[in-house]
Amino acid sequence: MEVNKVFEGNSSLRCMQRRYSALQFKCMILGLITLILPMNSMLNLAFAEDTTINFDAEVLTGDTLAVFIWPPVDNLSVDCRPLRSGDFRILVSSREVRYGGSQEISLIYIQPRSGGIYNIQILFNSNSGWNGTLGVYTSESEFYRRIGSVSVTSQGYFITLHTINILPRDNQTSGYRININLKAYNIASSNIFFINFPTPINMALFVLVSVAVGYINAFFILDSFFKSKTEGVSKIRWALVALLVLASIYVLYQVYGLVSGGEM
DSSP states (O other): OHHHHHHHHHHHHHHHHHHHHHHHHHHHHHHHHHHHHHHHHHHHHHHHSOEEEEEEEEEETTOEEEEEEESOOEEEEEEEEESSSOOEEEEEEEEEEETTTTEEEEEEEEEEOSSEEEEEEEEEEESSOEEEEEEEEESOGGGTTTTSEEEEETTEEEEEEEEEEEOOOTTOOEEEEEEEEEEEEOGGGTOTTOOOOOOHHHHHHHHHHHHHHHHHHHHHHHHHHHHHHHTOOOHHHHHHHHHHHHHHHHHHHHHHHHHHTOOO
16 A cells, blocks of 8 residues: 555656646747747848948939939938038938829939039838839930930930839838939030020020010110110210110029029
8 A cells, every 4th residue: 555655656746747847848938939039020120121222323513313212211311422522402302292193202302513423322211112213304415315214304304314123021111221323524614615505494484584684675775875866865874774784694694594503
């Protein structure tokens, strides 16, 4: 009887040990899963962010480099660093309505105002696939025909340099970096006969201003001429008329520079 009791006691002890070992094993598995899941998420985030896209581009000073991204992206920022002192303008919009309100895009406009090399970095986040276009607005399409396709817009010629298509990543937010090595050439400095022509719409505006200014000048010149024949006109009046003509020429010069996008 005592032997049976001892045997039954040992059996109970071994059973408890097995249960305890099984419990330890389950706890270890749960602990490992708890550790692996966050690590996997961190690895996914690490691999998902900062996808880098590199481009080289060449433009003329005064032309506008344009980057269109659709659908709109988040946390859009642009950094432009000339390798030497240079003047440039930047316009950034994370959400812009285009094409008569049928499409929303993110856009970046960069206009170098002096020749040189500019390092441009565009950063943003997106949780879906996206498309992009890198191009140039210009009035001198001949310079770009060798490097891109040309189309006519209300803002002048648009040269498509590169297109981008990024596939979605299972609704996962990813970081993107577009690096553009931009070379700007000032062709006006190498050709004294270079004239930067405005777009047709801007040219029409310039013609209207020219007609108005010309009408005012013609009125005062003719009025002074006929009065000089009948009543006589003082030298002061003729001097004022001459100043009016010179001021009108200067105004038209500045207006032409404004509508043509050139440095005047």
